[in-house]
Amino acid sequence: MVVIAAAPAASAEAAVAPIIALTDVIRVYREADIETIALRGVDLGIAAREFVAIMGRSGSGKSTLLGLLAGSDRPTAGSVVVDGVELSRADEDERARLRGTHVGIVFQSGNLVPFLDLVENIRLAAELAGRSVDGPGARGVLARVGLEGRERHRPAQLSGGEQQRAAVAAVIATQAPIMLADEVTGELDSTNAELLLDLLVEVHRAEGMTLILATHDPDVAGRADRIVELRDGRVSSDRRLR
Ligand SMILES: Nc1ncnc2c1ncn2[C@@H]1O[C@H](COP(=O)(O)OP(=O)(O)OP(=O)(O)O)[C@@H](O)[C@H]1O
Numbered sequence: 110m111v112v113i114a115a116a117p118a119a120s121a122e123a124a125v126a127p128i129i130a131l132t133d134v135i136r137v138y139r140e141a142d143i144e145t146i147a148l149r150g151v152d153l154g155i156a157a158r159e160f161v162a163i164m165g166r167s168g169s170g171k172s173t174l175l176g177l178l179a180g181s182d183r184p185t186a187g188s189v190v191v192d193g194v195e196l197s198r199a200d201e202d203e204r205a206r207l208r209g210t211h212v213g214i215v216f217q218s219g220n221l222v223p224f225l226d227l228v229e230n231i232r233l234a235a236e237l238a239g240r241s242v243d244g245p246g247a248r249g250v251l252a253r254v255g256l257e258g259r260e261r262h263r264p265a266q267l268s269g270g271e272q273q274r275a276a277v278a279a280v281i282a283t284q285a286p287i288m289l290a291d292e293v294t295g296e297l298d299s300t301n302a303e304l305l306l307d308l309l310v311e312v313h314r315a316e317g318m319t320l321i322l323a324t325h326d327p328d329v330a331g332r333a334d335r336i337v338e339l340r341d342g343r344v345s346s347d348r349r350l351r
């Protein structure tokens with residue numbers, strides 16, 4: 110079994126067990142008689158509080174990898190351990206629990222309930238994670254992502270960038286130790302992309318959240334501690350930047 114842990118720690122107190130460990134992960138999609146091997150043997154260890162960018166061409170397996178970490182999907186073979194939970198053996202209920210409490214997700218389209226306003230969305234996200242946030246608490250989190258004055262708006266009344274910032278607010282409210290972001294800056298103009306990225310980095314640092322971000326953009330990836338590149342479903346390079 111090969112688990113690539115974080116870089117060797119300089120001192121014992123800096124040594125941390127990986128919060129994410131993938132071992133020989135294979136994911137094959139089967140549809141009718143078409144078989145697509147999206148991941149073909151991925152070994153990856155990520156330490157708590159790391160900021161890792163996942164890069165790679167379209168179709169290289171980035172979203173598939175994030176789906177496994179989010180517990181929305183299971184590997185065809187291999188082991189996926191997230192925050193101490195072995196997801197390859199977990200049933201749907203266990204994986205749903207993990208999604209609620211351990212992992213916060215920011216997707217391209219945002220991930221908010223369309224018929225709830227922002228305060229209600231924040232409170233629901235917290236509740237699903239077993240936490241409780243009151244109205245002023247939810248408004249405080251929204252202010253933190255620059256959405257003061259928009260508390261009573263529903264997601265459709267916001268721009269794409271604002272929806273994504275609201276999705277980050279929902280993740281903050283869950284206090285999940287891990288935040289996943291899939292290509293979230295891709296459709297934003299450069300100003301809004303920068304704003305969102307700054308926000309993700311700020312939350313990652315202030316809340317001590319492990320941040321895993323899939324991106325095509327080398328400038329976005331350049332903000333990470335480490336860049337893991339996928340090629341044809343395998344890790345083709347793993348570089349530490351800082
Ligand atoms: N639900 C699915 N059913 C069948 N094949 C799929 C499915 N999801 C992904 N694939 C295939 O698996 C491979 C990896 O896809 P994935 O979405 O993980 O790539 P990606 O790196 O996220 O690409 P992009 O940069 O375009 O988002 C691709 O060949 C894709 O067509």
Ligand SMILES: [Mg+2]
Nearest residue numbers: 171172173292
């Ligand atoms: Mg993708």
